[in-house]
Amino acid sequence: xxxxxxxxxxxxxxxxxxxxxxxxxxxxxxxxxxxxxxxxxxxxxxxxxxxxxxxxxxxxxxxxxxxxxxxxxxxxxxxxxxxxxxxxxxxxxxxxxxxxxxxxxxxxxxxxxxxxx
Amino acid sequence: xxxxxxxxxxxxxxxxxxxxxxxxxxxxxxxxxxxxxxxxxxxxxxxxxxxxxxxxxxxxxxxxxxxxxxxxxxxxxxxxxxxxxxxxxxxxxxxxxxxxxxxxxxxxxxxx
Numbered sequence: 689x690x691x692x693x694x695x696x697x698x699x700x701x702x703x704x705x706x707x708x709x710x711x712x713x714x715x716x717x718x719x720x721x722x723x724x725x726x727x728x729x730x731x732x733x734x735x736x737x738x739x740x741x742x743x744x745x746x747x748x749x750x751x752x753x754x755x756x757x758x759x760x761x762x763x764x765x766x767x768x769x770x771x772x773x774x775x776x777x778x779x780x781x782x783x784x785x786x787x788x789x790x791x792x793x794x795x796x797x798x799x800x801x802x803x804x805x
Numbered sequence: 806x807x808x809x810x811x812x813x814x815x816x817x818x819x820x821x822x823x824x825x826x827x828x829x830x831x832x833x834x835x836x837x838x839x840x841x842x843x844x845x846x847x848x849x850x851x852x853x854x855x856x857x858x859x860x861x862x863x864x865x866x867x868x869x870x871x872x873x874x875x876x877x878x879x880x881x882x883x884x885x886x887x888x889x890x891x892x893x894x895x896x897x898x899x900x901x902x903x904x905x906x907x908x909x910x911x912x913x914x915x916x917x
Binding site: 746778794 | 853905906909
């Protein structure tokens with residue numbers, strides 16, 4: 689079974705631009721979560737999607753948005769980029785809510801490293 | 806104070822040594838994860854625990870729900886174990902969002 693894939697792997701943008709990152713979950717997984725990792729703040733939760741619906745959202749400004757498609761693939765968008773948005777963006781997929789379990793193990797993708805100049 | 810605290814922050818060991826990394830948390834949780842991150846960024850999920858103990862090869866993870874504490878043990882450590890180990894809990898904090906909350910990680914270096 690293929691793992692979680694993220695594209696692109698590396699991205700360089702300038703302040704004020706916008707960016708879209710993509711995540712393809714493991715086949716059969718319906719939940720996708722996004723995380724931001726920076727040296728200063730560590731790993732922080734951005735949002736979680738399940739069956740095309742946003743279930744949870746972290747404490748990030750409205751410039752950060754996402755969506756999930758019917759095939760469970762997810763995209764994350766950051767508008768009006770700031771220098772502080774430079775980070776490794778990770779997505780993780782899981783089965784989501786299943787019979788008898790409210791939460792299942794997450795499998796992480798390799799990440800997209802975004803540099804904002 | 807962080808909701809998830811790890812210790813130590815940095816750890817060096819000689820090959821073959823027994824290693825313990827600790828994680829304490831202050832929120833109610835539905836699960837606790839131990840993650841491994843190598844240079845380059847990729848994260849591998851080692852364990853997901855909600856009670857008791859799990860073992861996988863040379864790795865052992867334990868959790869004490871009453872004490873809100875978990876440990877990750879590596880027996881017979883090897884240089885390829887060098888990585889950052891991150892504890893994360895699934896829980897709710899001030900904003901009442903059900904999410905993964907991460908510790909700051911323990912950087913382990915194992916020397917031959």
